[in-house]
Amino acid sequence: MSGEWVFNLYVFVLATFVGYQVIARVPPLLHTPLMSGTNAISGISLVASLIAAGSHHQLSQILGFVAVTCASINVVGGFLITDRMLRMFRKKPAVSEATAPVRKAQTS
Amino acid sequence: MTPTEVVFNLSYVLAAVLFILCLRGLSGPESARRGLVLGQVGMLIAVVGTLLHRDIVRYDWILAGLLLGSVIGLAISAWIPMTKMPERIALSHSFGGLATALVGVAEYEREASQLTEFKMAALGFETFLGFLTFTGSIMAFGKLQGFIRGAPITWKGQNVLNVGLFVGSLAAIGLLVVHPEMQGVFLAIAGSGLAVGVMAVLPIGGADMPVVISLLNSYAGLAACATGFALNSQILIICGALDGSSGLLLSMLMSKAMNRSFANVLFGAFGTALEPTSAVPQLGRSYNEATVEDAGAVLKASQTVIVVPGYGMAVSQAQHAVRDLAAALERRGVEVKYAIHPVAGRMPGHMNVLLAEANVSYDKLFDLDDINDDFARTDAVVVVGANDVVNPAAKKDSSSPIYGMPVFHVELSRSVIVLKRSMNPGFSGVENELFFQQNTMMVLGDAKKTLLAMIGELKEGGH
Numbered sequence: 001m002s003g004e005w006v007f008n009l010y011v012f013v014l015a016t017f018v019g020y021q022v023i024a025r026v027p028p029l030l031h032t033p034l035m036s037g038t039n040a041i042s043g044i045s046l047v048a049s050l051i052a053a054g055s056h057h058q059l060s061q062i063l064g065f066v067a068v069t070c071a072s073i074n075v076v077g078g079f080l081i082t083d084r085m086l087r088m089f090r091k092k093p094a095v096s097e098a099t100a101p102v103r104k105a106q107t108s
Numbered sequence: 109m110t111p112t113e114v115v116f117n118l119s120y121v122l123a124a125v126l127f128i129l130c131l132r133g134l135s136g137p138e139s140a141r142r143g144l145v146l147g148q149v150g151m152l153i154a155v156v157g158t159l160l161h162r163d164i165v166r167y168d169w170i171l172a173g174l175l176l177g178s179v180i181g182l183a184i185s186a187w188i189p190m191t192k193m194p195e196r197i198a199l200s201h202s203f204g205g206l207a208t209a210l211v212g213v214a215e216y217e218r219e220a221s222q223l224t225e226f227k228m229a230a231l232g233f234e235t236f237l238g239f240l241t242f243t244g245s246i247m248a249f250g251k252l253q254g255f256i257r258g259a260p261i262t263w264k265g266q267n268v269l270n271v272g273l274f275v276g277s278l279a280a281i282g283l284l285v286v287h288p289e290m291q292g293v294f295l296a297i298a299g300s301g302l303a304v305g306v307m308a309v310l311p312i313g314g315a316d317m318p319v320v321i322s323l324l325n326s327y328a329g330l331a332a333c334a335t336g337f338a339l340n341s342q343i344l345i346i347c348g349a350l351d352g353s354s355g356l357l358l359s360m361l362m363s364k365a366m367n368r369s370f371a372n373v374l375f376g377a378f379g380t381a382l383e384p385t386s387a388v389p390q391l392g393r394s395y396n397e398a399t400v401e402d403a404g405a406v407l408k409a410s411q412t413v414i415v416v417p418g419y420g421m422a423v424s425q426a427q428h429a430v431r432d433l434a435a436a437l438e439r440r441g442v443e444v445k446y447a448i449h450p451v452a453g454r455m456p457g458h459m460n461v462l463l464a465e466a467n468v469s470y471d472k473l474f475d476l477d478d479i480n481d482d483f484a485r486t487d488a489v490v491v492v493g494a495n496d497v498v499n500p501a502a503k504k505d506s507s508s509p510i511y512g513m514p515v516f517h518v519e520l521s522r523s524v525i526v527l528k529r530s531m532n533p534g535f536s537g538v539e540n541e542l543f544f545q546q547n548t549m550m551v552l553g554d555a556k557k558t559l560l561a562m563i564g565e566l567k568e569g570g571h
Contacts, residue, residue, distance in 0.1 A: 028460070039200050039325070052215065054167060068173025085190075086140045091471055
């Protein structure tokens, strides 16, 4: 048995630690974008799906195709919708007009 | 290592760095969008790097999948309204779960015989967790969307069955490690993952959705990690760990905000709510049913107003009307703030996103701890479709199922205006003492219509 899994365990533990530290700093204000953002990032399972879909094994190709589809829905959709949300989080002038969205950024 | 492999590996290292920077950007609204761009670049690099992999011999299925997925992803993200965000997130967890599970099956079919024991165990976990996340998220989606009853569905022996299935799956994974050629065992693991996902979410009520969605997020991450271990892919381990720890952290925050333990959410499953909770009968208790004019008069006489939004605001899509009411008040010189409870709505941060969509400046949105002392000094509180988070029973009544949950001290303000569809206590069946208080006015009806009528009142009646 190789030491491969020990190495991977190190990677896992360290990444969890970094993830926890970074994510603990995200304010509650941005918890929904956080969730959809990590969702997009975990669409990285796309890379594993690509390998399954591009292999020479026939069943694997079909399963891989479905997996690639699902994962790219998450990647594309996840990043787009997170961006759509983040665009809305703006500081605005104290009294905003009831109708038209206020574009001007507040300097103070 | 061939030059291609070097490029391939370096692309993953770079992608990992970019993903971490992307999450770091989310520590503030100003840096978040820039961070997200880094994440997108990271993903592009990782995908292009992967296409160089020597195991990839054909590109037709890949292109078809990428194209189809991108079109669907684009369509969903362009059309979905912000109020449906919890449903979107639940659905995307299910896609993520399915993708990892299918990768697991494909991997098993391709090279079951060549895998080490450790990799086989990882493969078992990947498949189990992937399918569990898939069906669990579909169930959560169904409950949010309303085609599965939102109330907890419980039966006798449920927990025993769930735990049994779980332990059985662990045993099956063990067996598979020893006998990798037993396809039946592998299928049993997959089937049991599907079953556990359904069974685990069925008994969980709508109000617990923020915890469930966070937990499913965490499972999706763990499944991706297991994939990484099975395929010896560090980028998958890193991203899975990031996703998993974010889900875990959010579920802990959500549980804390409800004063419930993980175990209680998962296994207790609001089972207590099925018994009649408090002995206070609904009928015959008097409450102040107020008209829009009454509410308008109270607001006109106020100097400070706090708005407490809840799931009801999302249901009646009232976020724009809430913003308009606040704007009308601000024009009269009234100070308006928003009190956002961590578990208000159906997912973490749900209310924040809706109010941001309605163009409410985020420096007016306050967390529980930051605003709770202000209620005693506030002239009027407008509760828009929130219930449990303003229930004083959480502080006083130790027999209440929500006892101990941190709630807003809404009842301390001079007057409370509650916008609610009806006097029904809702599916959790928890009575809310606040609604029967002397200084509470109940304005029943659709929140959006009521708000619009209140704005009308403020506009016409001078000062």
